Amino acid sequence: MCDPATAAVVIGVSAGVAGYGAYRESNAKKKAAKYNAAVARNNAIIADRMAEDRVAKGRQEERNFRRQLSTLKGKQRSIYAGSGVVVDQDTPLDVLSETAELGEIDALTIKNNAEREAYGFRVQGMNFRAQEGLYNATAKNTRPLFDAFSTTLTGVSSIAAMFAGSPSPSAPGAATSDIALKENLVKIGKSKSGINIYEFTYKNNPKHKFKGVIAQELLESHPEAVSKSKDGFLQVDYDLIDVNFEQV
16 A cells, blocks of 8 residues: 555646546537537528528519419400400409409418518527527536636545545534545435435545535535634534434
């Protein structure tokens, strides 16, 4: 078994390697999020252009149909006039009116179909912009240097824990509960107030198992029960929570 100094060097090197790996992984995630955001933005632009194009084509189709309708009504009038029939009375008038009415319905149908298809493209554009927003948020919240530092700091904390062991509590009723000093954590249940209960061993005392809580988890739910010991690690005052600290 290697001596503590050698072990510290090994852990330190491992922490540095892990930190660099965390940086590369986080950096790759950030770049992927930015790329996906750019793709979504381009897709949104394309969808908008397709919507505009469909509206323009719909208007042209409507104009073409109305011209054809006008030509048809003109031919009908010419046929009736050439046959000596009075166009603006009785049956000829009914025929022309029906042609105009049905033609108007068809023209409006062409217009509505184009607008409906354009709306579909606009919805696609909105969805792509929503995706872009999510990817940009991911890229913004991904911090490679911070992740690398956090990973390295975890390794360094284990070195401190190895030398410091389980520091003595500096408050009556308190027990050291910093996660940096523990290992072999197994969640075994919850207290009535919802606090997670664990079995664990201390890194400097692997032969004995204890039952208790993790100080970091109580910082938000029961901050009044958490303090810092004289050695700088977090401790929990078990008198203030509904969990007992005991050796298993």
